[in-house]
Amino acid sequence: MMNAWLPYVLCILLFSVGVYAVLGKKNLIRIILGIVIAEYAVNLFLILLCWKKGGEAPILQPGAVEQVMVDPLPQALVLTSIVIGLATTAFLVAIAMRLHERYGTYDITRIRELRG
Amino acid sequence: MIELYILMALMIVGALAAVEMRNLLSAVIAVGVVGLGLSIIFLLLKAPDIALTQLVVEIVAVIILIRATLTLKDSGEWLGSRPLGSLLGALFAALTVWVGIVAFKSLPAFGEPLMLVSRRYLENSATDTGAANIVAAIILDYRAYDTLGEATVLFTAVVGVLTVMRRKGVKEHGGK
C-alpha cells in the first residue's frame, strides 16, 4: 500500500532539496542550481503520474494491435517544459554573470545597493 | 521497479551534493549527474522522447553553467549559507514534503493513471493525424497552441539573454 505513493514522496524530497538551496544559500549560482533541481523534480513528477503498469511507449508499431500505452499527454507537456527550462536557466545565468561583472561577487548579501 | 527507487535515491544524493559541495564546479557536475539520472528514469518510465530531449538539454545546461562558474577567478568561492535563511529553508522544505504527502492521498496510485483525455488521443491519433509517434501528434497537431506558446517563451528568453549580454550600450553609458 505504501508502495503506491513512494515514488511521489521521493520526488517531493528532491523538490525540497531545491527549495532549501534557493532559500538558504548565499552563492547566486548555487541558487540557480536549486531552481534547476526543483524544475527536474516537477518534470519527473508529471512523468511519474502518467506511467501505466505494463504500458508501452506511446509510439504505434506496425503490425501490433491493442497496444497498452502510457499516458502521452503529460509527456507532450513536459517535452516543451524541458526546453523552456533550459532557456530560462540560460537567462538566469546571463543575469548572474552581469551582476558578477557589476559587483565582483556572486554573494547575494553583498549585492544590495541598486545602482547602475 | 526497484531500479526506479535506486535511481531516485541517487538523484537525491546528487542534489544534496550539488547544494552542499564546497567547490562550485563540482556542484555543477553533480547537477549534471542528477539530470542524466533523470534521463534514465524517463527511459524506464517509457518516455523515450523526453529521455532523448533531457539528455541533450542536460549537456547544454552543464556547458552554460560551467561558463558561469569560470567567469572570473574568484567566482568559485564557497560563500556558505545564511543562518536564518538556512533554517527557514529547511523549515519550508519540510513543509513542502508534508503538504506533498497529504496531497498525494488524493492522487491516483502510481501505475494507474486516469487517462480521461488521452484515451481519445491514443485511439484516434492514427486516423486523425497519420503520425505513428503519438507525442509528436499531440504537440504539433492536437495541442499546437501549447507549442506556439513555448516558441514565444523561448524567443523571449533568447531576446532577454542577448539584451543582458550586449556590449555596446553599456560601454557608452560607462564612458559618459
Added chain:
Amino acid sequence: MAGNDGEAGMTLVVKTVTRLTVGLIFLYGVYIVLNGHLSPGGGFAGGVIIALSFMNLFLAFGGKRAFEIIKKDAVTALESVGAVLFLGIALLGFADGGFFNNFLPQGRLFSLISGGAIPLSNIAICIKVGAGLFGVFLALVSFRGSEREGK
C-alpha cells in the same frame, strides 16, 4: 580568467576527434528531426543536437576562428525565420478551415511522408530551437564583460 575559454582552441587530439565526429552528430540530429513523427525525437531534441554539433566545433576550434564563419546576427535571424515558418504553417491551416489545422493529406501510416504538416512543423521547430539555443550559447561564451575599467 575571462580569456581562458578557448581563444586558440583545444589540443590536437580534441580537434581531430571533433573533425571526425561532428558530421555524424549533425547527421544524427537531421535524422532525429526528419523521423520525429515515426520514432522518438522530433524538433526539440533534434534542434538541440544540431546546436550541440556547432557548439562542439566552437569549443574545439576556439572562438576567433568560429566567429569568422558564424555571425551572431545570422543565428538570431535564423531563429526568427524558424518562428515565422512555424506561424506560417499554422496560418496555412486556414486552408483547411482553422488555425493549426492539418492541411496536408495524411499519407500512409509508418512511411516517411505521412502525418500531414507534422514533419514540416518539426523542421520549423528544429530551426527555431537550434538557432535560439546556439545564439544563447554564443552570447554567453563570447561575453568578455563591458570594458568599464577606464571610466
